[in-house]
Amino acid sequence: MSNSHTTVIKPKKIFSFSSLSEVWEYRELLYFFTWRDLKVRYKQTAIGALWAIFQPFITMVVFSVFFGGLLKIPSDGVPYPIFVYTGLLFWQFFSSALSDTSNVLITNQAIITKVYFPRLILPLSSVMTKFIDFGIAAVILVGMMFYYNYTPHLVGLLIIPLLLIITFMVSTGLGLFLASINVKYRDVRYALPFFIQILMFVTPVIYPASIAGKYSWILALNPMMGVIQSARAALLGTTVLNWTLVSISLLATFILMLIGIYTFKKTERYFADII
Amino acid sequence: MKNSPIITVKNISKKYNINHQQGGYIALRDVITNIFKNPFTFLKTKTKEVLGIETKEEFWALKDINFEIMKGEVIGIVGRNGAGKSTLLKILSQITPPTTGEIRINGTVGSLLEVGTGFHPELTGRENIFLNGAILGMKKKDIVRKFDEIVKFADIEKFLDTPVKYYSSGMYVRLAFSVAAHMETDILIIDEVLAVGDAEFQKKCLGKMNEITKEEGRTILFVSHNMGSVKQLCNKTILLSNGKIIDFGETENITEKYLSLSKETTSEKWENKGNEFNNEYFKPEKFYISKEKDDSLWVNIETTINKLDESLTVGYALYSEDNTLLYWSYQTDSKESDWPELNIGNNKIKSKLPTEIFNSGIYKIELIASLYFKEWIISPNNINPTIFFNFSKKFNESKYWVQKRPGIITPNNQWKIIK
Incomplete structure (x- = not known):
């Protein structure tokens, strides 16, 4: 039995895929961390998990009144509430996952300095947690689609998983990068909320991407722009699905993900020393 | 093999x-x-x-460490504070990488550097068993299988569904140790965790660890300051000092060597070499033992204070030979009007040691200082000004009490006949 498992500890670990497969070995821990975060979050609250619905819902109502009703921001011909909710749904998944991932090493400092496990588990579990929130909040969207009588076409439904994967990867990639920096420079914690706010204004959450006109491909370098626009196209038929846009987003996502994993893996082993 | x-x-x-x-x-x-x-x-x-x-x-923190451990051995690691024990365990547990060298481990490793790592106060005992087990690397099915045993060992059946934030500290420690003790790894790395919990539970833990090694043939690495439990558990022991292995061999020899080593380095005086422990509220200058005419021993502290804080408490921690804490004492232990007044600049204070109850032996005194309930300036069990002194008890008038007695303290008690 003891022969089946040999560990070699050396000063420098070269990046290898075996360290990624180790994450799979520890998948139960991934489950437990996610379970813990979900379980703990709404302890001692009166309405519990309803908060996951409340936040995007109230935001949607307020935005609809001010941006849709008073400011009359165009919405590609669909009712503004459902237009903005689709955007918010993906945006909140992204932004909350990003900020949680960036801080996850700090919040779990006590565990990191005392126990070994693949550190990647922590950021992954925070994105998972937010993904479940997304699932809960998506119920509202389904309700709204019935209310406003929208039926998504088949290709539309098929592309949603792809968009979710992109969102998942963007927040993980960027999050891993920021989390690694955060270990040494706590500036991240202060800069991030501000950064996310700015990012929201350059992402077509409250306005349609079409107002950027022929320059929209520049905006597409921000993968969330591609995601939100495609989600609207797929579910609400606002525009035709723009595959170039999706491809650009996908490419940008891959680059972000690579940078994220590389930075994280490079600094991972020293977290316990400098955190 | x-x-x-x-x-x-x-x-x-x-x-x-x-x-x-x-x-x-x-x-x-x-x-x-x-x-x-x-x-x-x-x-x-x-x-x-x-x-x-x-x-x-x-x-x-460590320099050129070499050793080999065979399957089923229980190895103790001893050494003073800052000798590198914890760093060695952290490297073995893969929490931090070594700067040079290589370690090869043939088997699964479970490490317990702290009791209750990852316990979440909001979760119930039941939930924490699963969470903590998973963090320590146990599989869910193993936790399920061992669940009843864990609960029974921790003796918390009644509170299984209570959030652990409502647990007493004893219950908390019992549960945490119990989870860890049921890990089924080939190698178990344990850092000073038995220092917590009450005496009875410590005994139970030692028993459990004995059982683990004897019956299941597992390998254990065990760091402790308590020579008693090292002797009880370990067949071989590593002695570390200043990041190097001084000796590795039979526990009996090593623990003796460790104790004599601390005797050799006995120094009855500590002096600040310049900028050590620089703190505006309290900077220690000298720390030593003095003897007065009546043969009484006094702990002397000389300090520079640059900024006065009312909550400053200065004192010492006294340890016996096997590093058992005997007591803490502060200049603020009496009623406020009797406190020695500390002023900006140089201060000298002293405190009488209650030697009438001391047994013969080597005592360790650590200087400690803090801002009361705010922060430690110099914390105990850390790198701090430390002195040792060798105390030989003067036997009293009794014709029967003429040799050293067992026990940490040897008070001179009164005996009377009841009429």
């Missing part, structure tokens, strides 16, 4: 750079202000760093 070692440690060294004194992380702002404040110094150090000339202030 019996003869090949389960753990092989080759040339392990670990270096820390001590360049940021303010603790772990730095703010980018500090880096930037530093650049603008001292641009030349910054440039100079940077170029030196790039060229590799600059050697930062380095600290070798």
Whole structure:
């Protein structure tokens, strides 16, 4: 039995895929961390998990009144509430996952300095947690689609998983990068909320991407722009699905993900020393 | 396969750079202000760093560690504070990488550097068993299988569904140790966890660990300050000092050597070499034992105070030979009007040692200081000014009490006949 498992500890670990497969070995821990975060979050609250619905819902109502009703921001011909909710749904998944991932090493400092496990588990579990929130909040969207009588076409439904994967990867990639920096420079914690706010204004959450006109491909370098626009196209038929846009987003996502994993893996082993 | 070692440690060294004194992380702002404040110094150090000339202030927590451990051995690791014990365990548990060298481990490793790592106060005992088990690397099905045993050992059946934030500290520790004790790894690494919990539970833990090794043939690495439990558990022991292995052999010999080593380095006086423990509220200058005419022993503390804080408490922690804490004493132990008044500048205070109850032996005294309930200035069990003194008890008038007695204290008690 003891022969089946040999560990070699050396000063420098070269990046290898075996360290990624180790994450799979520890998948139960991934489950437990996610379970813990979900379980703990709404302890001692009166309405519990309803908060996951409340936040995007109230935001949607307020935005609809001010941006849709008073400011009359165009919405590609669909009712503004459902237009903005689709955007918010993906945006909140992204932004909350990003900020949680960036801080996850700090919040779990006590565990990191005392126990070994693949550190990647922590950021992954925070994105998972937010993904479940997304699932809960998506119920509202389904309700709204019935209310406003929208039926998504088949290709539309098929592309949603792809968009979710992109969102998942963007927040993980960027999050891993920021989390690694955060270990040494706590500036991240202060800069991030501000950064996310700015990012929201350059992402077509409250306005349609079409107002950027022929320059929209520049905006597409921000993968969330591609995601939100495609989600609207797929579910609400606002525009035709723009595959170039999706491809650009996908490419940008891959680059972000690579940078994220590389930075994280490079600094991972020293977290316990400098955190 | 019996003869090949389960753990092989080759040339392990670990270096820390001590360049940021303010603790772990730095703010980018500090880096930037530093650049603008001292641009030349910054440039100079940077170029030196790039060229590799600059050697930062380095600290070798471990230096050239080599040893092999066979399957089923229980190895104790002893050494003074700061000898490198915890660093060694951290490297073996893969929490921090070594700077040089290589370790080969043939088997699964479970490490218990702290009791209750990852316990969440909001979760119930039941939930925490699963969470903590998973963090320690147990599989869910193993936790389920061992669940009843864990609960029984911890003796918390009634509170299984209560959030652990409502647990007493004893229950908390019992549950935490119980989870860890049921890990089924080939190798178990344990750091001083038995220092917590009450005496009865400590005994139970030692029993459990004995059982683990004897019946299941598991390998254990065990760090402790308590020579008693090391002797009870370990067949072989590693003695570390200043990051190096001084000796590795039979526990009995090593523990004796450890104790005599601390005797050799006995110093009855500590003096600040310049800027050690620099703190505006309290900077220790001298720390020593003095003897008065009546043969009484006094602990003397000389200090510089640059900023007065009402909550300053200065004192010492006294330990017996096997590093058992005997007591803490502070200058603020009496009623407030009797406290010695500390002023800005140099202060000398002293406190009488209650030697009438001391047994013969070597005692360790650590200087401790804090701002009451705010922060430690010099914390116990850390790197702090430490002195040792060898005390030989004068036997009293009794004709029967003429040799050293067992026990930590030997008070001279009154006996009377009841009429």
